[in-house]
């Protein structure tokens with residue numbers, strides 16, 4: 233049975249690259265009717281961030297990326313562990329790593345290293361001066377059994393502990409047969425004798441990942457390209473422990489549109505920030521699925537279920553995947569247009585509230601019918617790229633707009649003419665009965681008004697619309713008038729026109 237895992241280090245926000253890794257391993261597991269495991273890699277205690285796992289689970293739940301084993305968020309916000317191959321938190325598995333390291337030392341596949349940090353620093357400097365890659369010089373590997381005994385004694389007397397290093401075979405090569413990249417050969421002489429157990433008894437990533445992937449019976453490791461150079465070391469550790477290595481699929485780098493490596497700064501890449509800006513989960517999932525994968529057909533729109541159906545490791549690209557937010561906006565607009573009105577309105581409400589709160593915009597919200605919000609949402613549905621735009625785009629539907637007087641003047645008109653037109657419009661609207669404030673009737677009446685007065689369209693419709701919206705671009709005047717009259721009363725139209733005349 234296929235078993236995949238997502239193995240994040242809980243160091244803060246969820247990077248878009250992590251979401252991609254989690255999504256791909258989930259899609260593959262579901263496509264193969266396998267299991268998806270969540271394992272938390274917290275062996276680097278210095279980088280551990282409180283609350284990071286809960287946050288991760290919340291984001292994954294929100295997006296529909298599921299796990300079958302590992303940690304689960306309960307309704308009360310607490311986490312629960314579930315699964316037969318646990319514990320799923322590396323800091324609870326120290327005995328397993330220590331046992332593996334001990335076995336490797338006993339079989340001389342790993343060795344104690346007593347080198348001081350000063351010596352290692354010296355070594356690094358010498359290598360840097362010679363422009364050689366920084367690598368351990370295997371100094372402690374050459375110690376005799378007696379010397380090792382002696383050093384262990386000295387260390388234990390002074391309350392210190394040595395680290396354990398893995399002994400990379402001195403000659404030969406290891407071939408990584410990656411499901412995305414194919415065969416890659418690594419000469420052993422370029423691989424470092426990495427520390428696998430630290431002096432505090434914690435493993436490093438390299439040992440922990442192998443022990444856990446083996447014990448959790450992971451069949452396919454799907455992870456980012458940055459781990460490809462570590463893979464030969466992992467394969468060698470597997471073999472040294474007498475285990476069969478898993479299969480590997482390394483996902484291509486994610487790049488900015490200029491082909492530089494995608495930033496790590498939270499503001500640009502945090503999944504939770506994309507969600508709070510009002511990107512829909514459908515859009516994010518569809519977009520992220522295409523970061524390095526495509527169905528090899530024209531089809532671009534995929535639901536999560538369709539992704540599960542069509543996902544295939546063979547269709548993962550080797551070359552970097554460009555992170556293009558325009559494309560994300562395109563997906564988001566698409567899924568916003570697909571939403572039914574009441575669902576969209578409910579999703580927009582918190583964004584409206586937030587906008588008003590932040591700007592201390594005050595008015596009596598309870599006086600407005602829910603239908604008013606729905607009709608505004610309907611007008612904006614075609615244009616919205618993200619939900620967070622709603623506040624600014626529609627502020628004029630709730631409070632009188634503020635704008636530069638010049639905005640009122642149509643390019644082929646002037647201040648004098650504009651004033652005259654606006655005055656006539658006040659009279660026009662005052663005569664208009666309430667039932668005529670529908671888009672169709674307004675259009676007909678206003679067209680008559682324009683031709684009767686020998687005006688041209690721009691001279692009338694431009695100042696009319698800008699006096700109501702305060703915006704250079706907005707939905708058309710008939711739509712805006714009928715909706716404002718519905719929500720705030722027809723008197724509001726005349727009031728705004730009067731305010732415009734005062735500005736001129």
Ligand code: GLU
Pocket residue numbers: 239240241273441454455456459
């Ligand atoms: N803990 C590693 C990370 O945070 C996981 C690497 C792997 O999947 O092997 O990316």
